[in-house]
Amino acid sequence: MQLISPSKILRGENAWINSIPEIIKLTKSPLLIGRSLNTKELRFKILKSLTTHNLNVSFEELDFDCCEEDLERLYDLAIKGKNDSIIAAGGGKVLDSGKLLAEELSIPCITIPLSAATCAGWTALANIYSKNGEFIKDVKLKSCPDILICDHSFIKTAPKETLSSGIADSLAKWYESSITSSSNLDGVVQQAIQISRVLRDQLFINGEKAYLNQTENNLSWINVIEANTLTAGLVGGIGGEKCRTAAAHAIHNAITQIRSKRKRLHGEIVGVGILLQLRLEESKNNNKLADQSIKQLVKFMKKLNLPTTIKDLGIDVFEDNNLERIANFTCRKESEIHFLPFEVTPYDIVEVIKKFESKKIAI
């Protein structure tokens, strides 16, 4: 089983071109999938280079986030088209769809992240959403992708907010793994936690410079995109389940259940989840440094134009029964919130969010 990392990883400005000989060894008739209009030009570029190398490529688009309806449709198309691999090119939800399809079809998977918003190109995990973008469940896969292609010239074309969203999601690795796994006696898990700490520090150092100047000549930008697409995946790979998620992601999953006035990226929600997790640690686990960590994070997140409250995500928690719905979903039986070393009830979530949303955080 290959659960720690993809079998082959190509990175750099020419990663795509350099990966073609590896792709040819693996597949003759790939199904290339993607979704957004923003990435269409790049996906055509990928299609063109594959066909010039005599591959018989099928090209399909997802209609929604990674959801059962799309997956069933593409599964049938792949069977009909006798495709012998999946090439997923796009954001996290496209990459997750590609991994799920490849596993269902028992064929190789090649991932090409087209933004630095996610480590989904690396991991043996996928999230399933409804057609409306509500989180349903995560699925553990049998292996990481066969090839991960982190082409800097592709990622450079992504909108700025995908970079900041990826930074928030990668930061969560430290805040979630350090609280859930610091008492784990497994040396490898301890090493994974320390990698997530270095990852956090590098993002604090390089994040703003990367955000302000998305070019391949900017070393900070290279460090950040590789931190988000590669290192964040490695932490999950070697650290295992408890190194991946805790309250920040549990709160993310709950927030996706509520209709919002604006489109929110995964990491943007997770970032708010980190702040709420720290408030929970403060009130339930006597974490005396939580307030300081929140101030440090909020200051940093504001520089990257990241949301820092649920309101910034386009949701008023005081409307309808939004607050109760978020609290109940966060604390459902199968939620990662229960990886925390202290008990959390829906009442705790309601209290923390109420205070958090009604108070301006002094920085």
Ligand SMILES: [Zn+2]
């Ligand atoms: Zn995440």
